[in-house]
Amino acid sequence: MTKLDQIRAAESKLLLTTYERFPVLFTHGEGVHIIDEKGVRYLDLLSGIGVNALGYSSPIIENAIAVQSRKLIHTSNLFYHEGQAELALRLTERSGLDRVFFANTGTEAWEGALKLARAHAGLLRSEGKSIGTKFLALEQSFHGRTFGSVSTTHKAKYREPFAPLVPGVEFVRFNDVADLRAKFSTDVCAILVEAIQGEGGIRPLSQEFFAEARALATSTGALLIVDEIQAGLGRTGKWFAYQHYGIQPDVITVAKPIAGGLPLGAVLCTEEAARAIHAGMHGTTFGGGPLACSVAIAVIDHMEKTNLLAHATDVGDYFQAQLRSLAARHSAIVDVRGKGLMLAAELDSADLAKEVVSQMLKRHIIINSTSDTVLRFLPPYILERSHVDTAIAALDEILTEHAGAVGASQTTAQSAGGPNHG
Numbered sequence: 001m002t003k004l005d006q007i008r009a010a011e012s013k014l015l016l017t018t019y020e021r022f023p024v025l026f027t028h029g030e031g032v033h034i035i036d037e038k039g040v041r042y043l044d045l046l047s048g049i050g051v052n053a054l055g056y057s058s059p060i061i062e063n064a065i066a067v068q069s070r071k072l073i074h075t076s077n078l079f080y081h082e083g084q085a086e087l088a089l090r091l092t093e094r095s096g097l098d099r100v101f102f103a104n105t106g107t108e109a110w111e112g113a114l115k116l117a118r119a120h121a122g123l124l125r126s127e128g129k130s131i132g133t134k135f136l137a138l139e140q141s142f143h144g145r146t147f148g149s150v151s152t153t154h155k156a157k158y159r160e161p162f163a164p165l166v167p168g169v170e171f172v173r174f175n176d177v178a179d180l181r182a183k184f185s186t187d188v189c190a191i192l193v194e195a196i197q198g199e200g201g202i203r204p205l206s207q208e209f210f211a212e213a214r215a216l217a218t219s220t221g222a223l224l225i226v227d228e229i230q231a232g233l234g235r236t237g238k239w240f241a242y243q244h245y246g247i248q249p250d251v252i253t254v255a256k257p258i259a260g261g262l263p264l265g266a267v268l269c270t271e272e273a274a275r276a277i278h279a280g281m282h283g284t285t286f287g288g289g290p291l292a293c294s295v296a297i298a299v300i301d302h303m304e305k306t307n308l309l310a311h312a313t314d315v316g317d318y319f320q321a322q323l324r325s326l327a328a329r330h331s332a333i334v335d336v337r338g339k340g341l342m343l344a345a346e347l348d349s350a351d352l353a354k355e356v357v358s359q360m361l362k363r364h365i366i367i368n369s370t371s372d373t374v375l376r377f378l379p380p381y382i383l384e385r386s387h388v389d390t391a392i393a394a395l396d397e398i399l400t401e402h403a404g405a406v407g408a409s410q411t412t413a414q415s416a417g418g419p420n421h422g
């Protein structure tokens with residue numbers, strides 16, 4: 001029995017069966033590669049679902065952990081430590097928001113944002129304003145797995161087993177401005193969006209829809225809350241994905257890449273929204289601990305110093321262009337979209353998407369599929385063009401073999417400089 005077999009057997013008896021894992025046992029990593037127990041190196045284009053922004057074994061992260069772990073790993077939120085204000089300053093400067101609450105995970109940050117919206121509406125009511133308690137969320141949204149988060153997440157398979165959910169949530173058709181207008185009223189305390197939907201298939205909000213959400217929320221005092229947990233902190237080439245639109249939210253949530261792989265989440269909000277929160281209303285034991293904060297500070301400072309956002313834009317644009325030239329050769333790719341290093345190639349069949357993910361894994365390249373038909377790429381920000389070329393060549397081979405449909409525009413794509421493996 002291999003070590004992997006032993007672990008699989010033990011997990012199958014001991015763990016809740018929440019995950020369908022691929023049969024790979026990872027032991028360590030280096031740069032953009034994660035390495036299994038036999039020493040096989042995998043090119044990781046998913047980075048632990050959008051977490052490992054600086055890749056694996058980053059000396060920046062290792063050093064921050066080493067230094068801080070020798071000083072203080074945990075205190076509690078009853079006392080001060082050196083990290084929270086320093087990190088909050090970096091986040092507020094980059095987001096244009098005023099105040100921060102630190103949590104541990106994405107879903108916990110999202111819960112904090114929902115509670116803030118309800119509390120803020122309560123404050124406005126106490127000041128004589130007419131505003132209700134309803135949330136408007138979007139179809140295809142994903143905000144996490146705890147009760148508030150899953151109640152504002154659209155997909156039935158995540159919601160239905162846990163009913164009844166948190167009441168007061170209505171879903172708006174994605175990018176449908178008329179539906180948004182029809183469902184918005186003074187009953188609404190917050191409009192909830194991802195600037196680019198992640199799990200929903202890397203779908204960017206339209207400028208018109210985002211602007212209308214901003215205008216409607218402003219008209220009543222409702223909050224515009226943007227979930228930046230997957231798209232935020234540099235992945236799209238700007239610190240936050242909403243910054244591509246020139247629209248300023250009232251509240252945002254961040255998590256995944258913020259502490260380079262350690263769990264940390266945050267809610268950022270305006271001074272106006274923050275008026276609703278007083279001591280004792282909300283809190284956490286672990287959130288914003290010294291270790292996670294010091295690593296997050298090191299990650300953000302390193303991203304700034306090395307101009308990693310510009311790098312993510314450059315390599316992301318290159319990746320997207322290569323996916324487009326692949327799409328020109330393979331009719332099975334029906335759309336390519338995304339920004340920076342948050343990218344998708346949508347295929348014409350869910351079975352094919354599953355097959356491509358599994359064939360990529362056989363070639364030691366990690367991607368995943370979301371929303372059934374969408375191949376999703378969330379690589380570390382340190383990805384280079386040569387890694388993109390490796391991935392595109394593999395996709396080209398796999399699509400040629402498994403989709404069997406090399407499009408008529410092959411010559412055009414090749415002459416435009418796309419890789420030629422068709």
Ligand SMILES: Cc1ncc(COP(=O)(O)O)c(C=O)c1O
Nearest residue numbers: 105106107142143144198229230
């Ligand atoms: C947009 C978005 N919001 C919230 C979450 C939940 O984050 P976590 O899994 O850290 O709870 C995710 C996770 O994928 C996400 O992509």
